[in-house]
Amino acid sequence: MRILVVTDAWLPQVNGVVRTLDTLRTELERTGHQVVMVTPDRFRSLPCPTYPEIRLALRPGAKLAAMIEAAQPCAIHVATEGPLGWAARRYCRRRKIPFTTAYHTKFPEYIKARFGVPLPLTYALMRRFHDSSSRVMVATQGIESELTGRGFRNIGRWSRGVDTELFRPRPEVRGENGPFAHLSRPVFLYVGRVAVEKNIEAFLALDLPGAKAVVGDGPQLDEMKRRFPEVHFAGARFGEDLARHYAAADVFVFPSRTDTFGLVLLEALASGLPVAAYPVPGPNDVIGDSPSGVLDQDLGKAARAALSIDPALCRAHALTFSWEACTRQFLDNLRPFETGVWQAAAE
Structure with a gap:
């Protein structure tokens, strides 16, 4: 055709x-x-x-x-x-x-x-x-x-x-040679546009243990850097470099309330990264009743609870999605x- x-x-x-x-x-x-x-x-x-x-x-x-x-x-x-x-x-x-x-x-x-x-x-x-x-x-x-x-x-x-060959668990990147080696553990990660519609401030303002990291670019990047200097902003990443950043974190935090799906959710799960998100369309449909993430109106509570999720469960759930x-x-x-x-x- x-x-x-x-x-x-x-x-x-x-x-x-x-x-x-x-x-x-x-x-x-x-x-x-x-x-x-x-x-x-x-x-x-x-x-x-x-x-x-x-x-x-x-x-x-x-x-x-x-x-x-x-x-x-x-x-x-x-x-x-x-x-x-x-x-x-x-x-x-x-x-x-x-x-x-x-x-x-x-x-x-x-x-x-x-x-x-x-x-x-x-x-x-x-x-x-x-x-x-x-x-x-x-x-x-x-x-x-x-x-x-x-x-x-x-x-x-x-x-x-999701490309489960590119996005996969990589234990080697969680050590001293990984992209977050200089950050305190656990590392809470956001990947996506740094823009008002992504509600990223709801993540950056959370009181969480360890460190927060952001991968992505967008119109709010400079503003967010000024307001949250303690956050690690890694900029836009692609291919293997992006996959390494996913695999080096501990929890993926998805603060958006307006996404129709959230492809980054699948990329995180395929990397063995549990998800914390609001119970809204997108996360509701991708995570659902799966044990691979925690959905809660209290995003900080969801992020802390997601730390206890077995990465193998996240990977298994991602494998049910194919291009x-x-x-x-x-x-x-x-x-x-x-x-x-x-x-x-x-x-």
């Missing part, structure tokens, strides 16, 4: 959406499918207000239409609700071409946190974006229930996976809505 994916989130951005789409592309191509990515780097763009790492395509409509027609895809998937996503939606609606979408990010909550815009306004905009989608893909039952309650339709499941199964779900969501437009024209 030739699949065209339109996304406003793409490399060199570092976030769960980009990692998911990049891994999906690799898995699809590995199994013989052709993937055409329509991404901001192929257009004139400007930096997103308050988040300059994100580039927003400028007036992409005509060029995007030409890309779609040149690709003649069997299926079109619109991954994000940015300028490229809206342009792709408009193109498909005008030509009555079926397309699927995904709900990766709780933008209404993010926009409220940054600009104070009321949730009903932005959820109405999100409903409008997804209303013509043949299938709105979501990662968890929790997010599906939330969206259904807000009037979204045509929802289907598309879970996530192969994730990719099969994605394809199952696409197949009923293959366009047939260009195939019919060719005949």
Whole structure:
């Protein structure tokens, strides 16, 4: 199948959406499918207000239409609700071409946190974006229930996976040669964007034994460094280096209340790292009743309790998630809505 994916989130951005789409592309191509990515780097763009790492395509409509027609895809998937996503939606609606979408990010909550815009306004905009989608893909039952309650339709499941070869327990990095050798034990770790919507201050302000470490970059990084000088900020890390940082810690603390999944949860678990988080969508769905983490409205209590969890239980839980199964779900969501437009024209 030739699949065209339109996304406003793409490399060199570092976030769960980009990692998911990049891994999906690799898995699809590995199994013989052709993937055409329509991404901001192929257009004139400007930096997103308050988040300059994100580039927003400028007036992409005509060029995007030409890309779609040149690709003649069997299926079109619109991954994000940015300028490229809206342009792709408009193109498909005008030509009555079926397309699927995904709900990766709780933008209404993010926009409220940054600009104070009321949730009903932005959820109405999100409903409008997804209303013509043949299938709105979501990662968890929790997010599906939330969206259904807000009037979204045509929802289907598309879970996530984790690279259990890269992210694995590494006992050797917990000693004097590890990235946290200079820190007191236990080490409580956060990995992700340092941004207001991630609620990172709720973690950094906790009274915990040992030390806190943060891996990641973002618009709040300088502010958090000033306010919490005792915290070790390691910056953005990638590949083997990132995996070593996970494996060198003792507990993974996930303070976000607005994530639709939280891919970092799986990376931490695969590294043998127990999770402490709030009982909200994302952690509720990934951890659930598993003994691999502690979910509590008191995040400090959850973090301290997670210290007693056997790392082997965390690893075992992560092994139940695979990118192969994730990719099969994605394809199952696409197949009923293959366009047939260009195939019919060719005949």
